[in-house]
Structure formats: C-alpha cells, structure tokens
Amino acid sequence: MLKKFRDWLDDRTGYRNVVRPLQRRVLPTGPKWGHATANTLLWMMLTVVITGVLMMASYSPSTTSAWSSVHYIDQNSAGAFLRGLHFYGSHAMIILFAIHTLRVLVVAAFRAPHEIVWITGLLLMPMVVVWAITGNPLSATQRGFSQIEVEGNIIASTPVIGPIIQRLLIGGDEVGNLTLTHLYSLHIFVFPLLVGLLLAIHLHQVYRHGLGSSPDDGSGGPARPYWPYQTVRNMTVFGITFSIVAVLAWRQGAPLDAPADPDLPHWTRPEWYFLFLFELRRYFGGSWEFIATAVIPGVALLLLIGMPAIDRMASKRMSAVFRGAIILAGVVAWGTLTGASVWRDWGDKEHQSLTAELEGHAERARELADRDGISPAGAISLLRNDSQTQGPRLFRQHCVSCHSHVDTNGEGIVAEEPSAPNLYRFASREWLAGMLDPEACASESYYGNTEFAEGDMVGSVQDTLADLDDDGKASLAQLIAALSAEAMLSSQAALDEQARADGTIELGVAAMVEEFACIECHKIGDEGELGAAPDLTGYGSADWLRALISNPEHERFYPDTNDRMPAFSASDGDSSRNLLTEHDLDLLIRWLRGDGEHQPVGATSGPDENASTEAGQGGRGPMRQLPTYRLIRTRHPRPRLMTPPNPSPTISCLHRSHLRGKLCGIGTV
Structure with missing residues (x-):
C-alpha cells in the first residue's frame, strides 16, 4: 500500500x-x-526562522x-518558550x-573545488550577524534601541556608504x-531573502562538489554513504545543541527590558559579538574611527576570502603555519578586545549602577504590565x-544639590554637597523622632552638614529635650505621632488609625499647643498664626508637599525668609514657566511619601473630605483642614521651648534659624 502511494506521488511530482x-x-x-x-x-x-514566523502572528x-x-x-x-528559542537560537547560530x-x-x-562554498560561507556570516542585529530592537526596549543606536554609529563611521546604511537601519537621524x-x-524580508539566495548558492556547491575535507588533515577513512553514518552524527550534535537552547528558553526565557523611553538612562553597549569593535573604536577616535570599524574588519575578510589563492601558492607546511597564525591571531584579538571591554565595565561602578538601574526598570515595567495592563498610550x-521610577530621576535632577535620600544602610541618593536634611521617609514617625532627638538633629541626616550644626535650633533641642523625664518623653512621642499622622502616609496608616482610636493623636495635638508651645511660631488647624514658621496643618501630606514645592514663599511656609529653595511650580497660568510640570510634581511627591502604587497621575493618597480651596490655606490645590481637637492639659506640663529674650519675644529659639532663611524649607517643621 505504501509502495503504491510512493509510486503515485513520484508519478505526479517526480520527487525521486x-x-x-x-x-x-x-x-x-x-x-x-x-x-x-x-x-x-x-x-x-x-x-530561528520558524519561531520568528510563528511570533509574527502576535x-x-x-x-x-x-x-x-x-x-x-x-x-x-508556549509563547514565552517560542520567543526563548528564537532569542537563544539566534545567539547559538552566530556561535556555530x-x-x-x-x-x-x-x-x-576551502581548497578546490570548494572556493565558492568558502566565499559564500564567509559572506553569509556578516549577513547573519546584521540579520540578528535588526531583530534585537524589535521589542522596542530601552536596551534594544540603545544598542541599535550604538551599532548604527559603528556602521556610520564607514566612509561614504556608512551613513547611508545607518539611515536605512534606523529610518532617519534618530531612533x-x-x-x-x-x-x-529588513528582518522579515530583505535579510531572509539575501541570506536565502546566498545559502542556496552555498548548498548547491556543497551538493555539487561534496563536503570539503583536506586529504592531509590526518582524519581520512574509508568511503561511506552519507546516510546513515553522517546523518546520525549530524542529528546527535544538533540534538545536543537544540537541547541546550531549549533548556535556556524554558528556564531563563528571553529577556524583556524596560520599554524604550528617551527620558530614562540609556544602555550604551552593543551585543556581545560586537563588543570587540566597540572596544577597538577606543583606539581610533575621531576621523580615524573608520579604521577600526571598516578597514580592519574589511582587510580580515578579504584575507580570508583570498585563502584559497594563498594556499595554492604556499607549500602545505607553510599553508598550515599561516592558517594556524590567522586562527590564533583572530581568536586572541577577539578575546582580548571583548575581554577588555567586559573587564572595564566590570570595574566601572557607574556602569554597574546603570546596569542595575535598568534591570530594576525592566522588572518594574513587567510588574506593572502584569498587574495593571497597558494603556492605549x-x-x-x-x-x-x-x-518608583520617575521619583528618583526627578529627585536627582532637582533636589540632590542640597538633599539626600539615603536609608539607614547608607543606600540611596547622596547629595552633591549636603546642606539640607535627608528626606528618606520624610514626615514619618522615625524621621520626626530623629529631628527632635538631641543627638540625631546634629547629625548629617538633619543639620550636621549645615551651618546650623552649632546654631540655635540644634542647641535648643539638645538643651531642652535632652533631660525630659518619662512624662515628657511620653508627651514628645505623642506629639510626634500626631504630627506624623498629618502626613497620612500609607506606610503607617494602621499605626495612625490605632493612635486616633486610643487618643494618642488628641494628646499629641494638646502637647503641640500647650506643653511644647509649637503654636508660638506655627499654625496648626485653628490654633496659631501664619507667617513665622511653616504651617503644620496637613504637614507632610501630598497637598502640603505640593504647595510647599510649588511655592515655598507662600504665606503658609516662608513668605519672607526663604533663601535657596526655588518655586518649582508657582505659575498657574503658564506651565512653561515652571520647573516641574504637574505630572512630574505628582510623581515626585508620591515617591517622597512612599506611595509606590501605580496611581493615575494627579491622584493623592489619603482622605480628602475636609478639603478647602481657599487661597489663604496654601495656594495650589485643596488642602486638608485639621479637625478641631479638644485640648487636654497634661498633669505635669513641660516647659515651653522658648529662650527669652529673643529678637521677637513670640518666636522660640527652635525657629530662629528658620527665620534667617538659610535652610531649605522641605526639611523643617
């Protein structure tokens, strides 16, 4: 039956x-x-071709x-496995x-009659490499776009044709x-067509003249049919290679870096197989760069193409020595240049930091896409x-000249010349406790690196709060809890709710008003007046920070005493005059407060039932009003933080340094 079918098929197609x-x-x-x-x-x-065709459907x-x-x-x-096969298969193809x-x-x-087999094979190799290069940026990742830009610049250094090829690759002057x-x-049509044509010529020559094998290579044996002797060997090697690729595809998967964004840091390295050219460019700068990117590779390719002719002119011994020298020189040169590039990057802390940052961006982008989906934008x-992504970038751009954002392990963003408080966990209980601690307030996390390290504020905290008895310490802890609760931080929402339930907040407000006399300088709710020191109503909340950063010279903050902090978003009518857009301001505030959720731009955290839009309450946007608290006098009221006489008898020494206008307002109370 099967023989009849084969006969029928051969009669119709002539496949035999x-x-x-x-x-x-x-x-x-x-x-x-x-x-x-x-x-x-x-x-x-x-x-690689089959997996690529399958992925085209999506x-x-x-x-x-x-x-x-x-x-x-x-x-x-299954899709991830296919993409992994495509990715690791393309790298395996270059290695093979x-x-x-x-x-x-x-x-x-390459000896006669296999010259055309040799030449077409040599031409196929750079063609396959460029084919792979055209596929790397197709995922539209930050790394892919950066790599094609670097690789395009390498190609563009070739005189005359380089810029033309670069424009063909990237479609203009910029990616x-x-x-x-x-x-x-190029990836799905042009290069497959060119590679296919060269491959057809290559295979035709192989089948016409057989597999090339020099009679002096010492490995000759009796003649054997290709099937099954060589076929079994071929399938064994391919099976091992495919298994390695499949394991990598299944276990590791193809990487998916962060989406391309010109505002984010760029990866400035090509793929590993181009690192040797990237390194070689360092030794031929400026107008001589084409020597590294075109002349040397071109001469090497021409030398290899001419090997059949050189071999015919040389003796067998000289030919073997020459071929060995070429192989040794090529492997050493490629390995040395690639290794030098990798070693330099390994020792470059800035590059390692950038690599870690980009990996963090990639992980964050995938996390957000998995959780929230991707918008039509x-x-x-x-x-x-x-x-979480934009906050650090904006902080480095606008705040790091004075402020740091460093955790207890010393990790984070360090100010160029620290001259204002560290804003890590700003307005939290821990942050406020440190600010009002006699030792910590003079440390570099607060005022240690400022001119106020020996000033009145630090001295007042050290003199007045250093010897508090147990009742005083309890009152100070209640004050800190009440003031921190104004920020409505999501990280301590449960603690704040408990403090409201057990009366700690109410006692803390009473301590601010009565025991420690904060209202001598500050306004909080209906108590105190504006103008002497920052308003503590809603202190550290999203609205409070928005108003302060937008215009620190507003009446609620430093109308007459601000010295260095710029108004980042003071203009309502013309946003182009602002240093920060509303979008960026919201992102920076959410990051400072630790509100890491992927909220819509403009959203604020915390309740806003008591919002007010009166200009006198803070300028930009609604400001939460402090609820009216019933003041409770403690059994043993503590001395007020005042050291008369003062230039103004109503201003405590805790705030005299504020009035000098030397301290960036975001870190003060």
Whole structure:
C-alpha cells in the first residue's frame, strides 16, 4: 500500500529524481563529527526562522504596540518558550557560524573545488550577524534601541556608504517609530531573502562538489554513504545543541527590558559579538574611527576570502603555519578586545549602577504590565506614570544639590554637597523622632552638614529635650505621632488609625499647643498664626508637599525668609514657566511619601473630605483642614521651648534659624 502511494506521488511530482542524489551521496574520507557543524547551523537557522514566523502572528511593529505585543507573547508559556528559542537560537547560530568557519580553516576545506562554498560561507556570516542585529530592537526596549543606536554609529563611521546604511537601519537621524518599520522590513524580508539566495548558492556547491575535507588533515577513512553514518552524527550534535537552547528558553526565557523611553538612562553597549569593535573604536577616535570599524574588519575578510589563492601558492607546511597564525591571531584579538571591554565595565561602578538601574526598570515595567495592563498610550506610559521610577530621576535632577535620600544602610541618593536634611521617609514617625532627638538633629541626616550644626535650633533641642523625664518623653512621642499622622502616609496608616482610636493623636495635638508651645511660631488647624514658621496643618501630606514645592514663599511656609529653595511650580497660568510640570510634581511627591502604587497621575493618597480651596490655606490645590481637637492639659506640663529674650519675644529659639532663611524649607517643621 505504501509502495503504491510512493509510486503515485513520484508519478505526479517526480520527487525521486530530487531525493535520489541525496541517497547516493558518498563521503570519500568517511563520516566525521566535524562535518556536523554545518548541518547543525542549518537546522538552527531553520529553528530561528520558524519561531520568528510563528511570533509574527502576535507581533505589532510600532513604538506604541511593539513592547506590549512581545509582553503578550510572554504571557503564555508556549509563547514565552517560542520567543526563548528564537532569542537563544539566534545567539547559538552566530556561535556555530564562528565554530564552523574555524573548522573549515583548520582542515583547509576551502581548497578546490570548494572556493565558492568558502566565499559564500564567509559572506553569509556578516549577513547573519546584521540579520540578528535588526531583530534585537524589535521589542522596542530601552536596551534594544540603545544598542541599535550604538551599532548604527559603528556602521556610520564607514566612509561614504556608512551613513547611508545607518539611515536605512534606523529610518532617519534618530531612533524612533520609523526605526521599527525599517528594521522589521529588513528582518522579515530583505535579510531572509539575501541570506536565502546566498545559502542556496552555498548548498548547491556543497551538493555539487561534496563536503570539503583536506586529504592531509590526518582524519581520512574509508568511503561511506552519507546516510546513515553522517546523518546520525549530524542529528546527535544538533540534538545536543537544540537541547541546550531549549533548556535556556524554558528556564531563563528571553529577556524583556524596560520599554524604550528617551527620558530614562540609556544602555550604551552593543551585543556581545560586537563588543570587540566597540572596544577597538577606543583606539581610533575621531576621523580615524573608520579604521577600526571598516578597514580592519574589511582587510580580515578579504584575507580570508583570498585563502584559497594563498594556499595554492604556499607549500602545505607553510599553508598550515599561516592558517594556524590567522586562527590564533583572530581568536586572541577577539578575546582580548571583548575581554577588555567586559573587564572595564566590570570595574566601572557607574556602569554597574546603570546596569542595575535598568534591570530594576525592566522588572518594574513587567510588574506593572502584569498587574495593571497597558494603556492605549503604549508601554512607555508604564514607567512614565510610575513614581518608583520617575521619583528618583526627578529627585536627582532637582533636589540632590542640597538633599539626600539615603536609608539607614547608607543606600540611596547622596547629595552633591549636603546642606539640607535627608528626606528618606520624610514626615514619618522615625524621621520626626530623629529631628527632635538631641543627638540625631546634629547629625548629617538633619543639620550636621549645615551651618546650623552649632546654631540655635540644634542647641535648643539638645538643651531642652535632652533631660525630659518619662512624662515628657511620653508627651514628645505623642506629639510626634500626631504630627506624623498629618502626613497620612500609607506606610503607617494602621499605626495612625490605632493612635486616633486610643487618643494618642488628641494628646499629641494638646502637647503641640500647650506643653511644647509649637503654636508660638506655627499654625496648626485653628490654633496659631501664619507667617513665622511653616504651617503644620496637613504637614507632610501630598497637598502640603505640593504647595510647599510649588511655592515655598507662600504665606503658609516662608513668605519672607526663604533663601535657596526655588518655586518649582508657582505659575498657574503658564506651565512653561515652571520647573516641574504637574505630572512630574505628582510623581515626585508620591515617591517622597512612599506611595509606590501605580496611581493615575494627579491622584493623592489619603482622605480628602475636609478639603478647602481657599487661597489663604496654601495656594495650589485643596488642602486638608485639621479637625478641631479638644485640648487636654497634661498633669505635669513641660516647659515651653522658648529662650527669652529673643529678637521677637513670640518666636522660640527652635525657629530662629528658620527665620534667617538659610535652610531649605522641605526639611523643617
């Protein structure tokens, strides 16, 4: 039955005329494991092509949708596995190409009549590398876009044709939406067509002249048919290679970095197989760069293409020595340059920090996409609306000249020249406790690196609060709890709720008003007056911070005494005059407060039932009003924090330093 079917199929298609030469193939020197590199490379190339075609069904090539579509592919385990096979298969293909080329060079398999096989193989290698390069940025990641920019600059250094090729790659002068369109067309059509044509010529020559094997390579054996002797070896090597790729695809998966965003830090390194050129450019700067990127690689390629002619002119011994020297020089040069680049990056703390930051951005973007989905604006909005990502960037840009944001382990953002308080966990109970601690207030976390280390404020805290008895310490703790509760921090919401329930907040407000006489300078709720020191109503809340950062010279803060802190968003009518947009201001505030949830831009945390829009209450946006508290006198009232006589008898020495206008207002109470 099966024979009748084969006869029928051959009668209709003539397939036996095609298969018969393959069945009759004979290896004159016998099967060899080394021959398996070519077959393994071919099958790996087919694997990459097939997985790429399958992913095309879900991929969308635009800056708005590319990252989202790749993330969608990764949501399914089968899709993630396919993408992993495609990713690791492309890298394996380049490695196999290098191994195969070295093997052919070692055994002199380029000798007649295999010259065209050798030349087409050499031309295929850079073609496959560039083919892989065009695929790297298609996920529209920060790393992919940065890499194609670096690789495009390497190509552009070639005189005359370099800039033309660069524009073909990236679609203009800068990486953007046209870049994906151009690269996608090149990746799925142009390069597959060119590689396919060269591969067809290459395979035709292989089948016409057989596998190249030098008779002097010392590995000759009796003639054997290709099937099954060589075929079994081919499938064994390919099976091992594919298994390694499959394990990596299943266990590791293809990486998906953060969505491309020009506002975020850039990765400035090409893929590993281009690192040697990246390093070589360091030694040929300026107008001589083309020597590293075009002349040296071009001369090396021409030398290899000319190997059949050189081999014919030299003796067998000289040819073997020359080939060995070329292999040794090539491997050492590539390894040395690549190793030097990796070693330099390994010792570069700034680069390592950038790498860690980019990895953090990638993890955060995937987390947000998994949790909240991706808006129609595209994946770029994931991190642009995320306070955990944008907060540190904005802080470094606008605040780090004075403030640090460093945790207890010393990790975080360190000010260039610290001259204002560390804002890590600002307005929390821990932060306020440190500010009112006789030792901590003089440390670098507060005023230790400022001119106030020996000033009245630090001295007053050290003199007045150092010897509190147990009742005084309890009252101070209640004051701290009440003032911190004004911030409505999500990190201590449960503690604040408990403090309200057990009366701690009410006692703390009483301590502020009566026992420690804070209202001598501050206003809190209906108690005290504005103008002498910052208003403590809603202290540390999102609205309070927005008003302070927008305009620190507002009546609620430092109308006459602000010296250094700029108004970041004081103009309501013309936002172009502001240092911070409303969007950026919201992100910075959410990060400072530790509100890390991916909220819509403009959202604030905490209740706002008692909001007021009166200009006298703070300027920009609604400000929460402090509820009216019933004042309770403690049994043993503590001395007020005043040291008369003062320049103004109504101003405590705790705040005289504020009135000098030398301290950035965000860190003071």
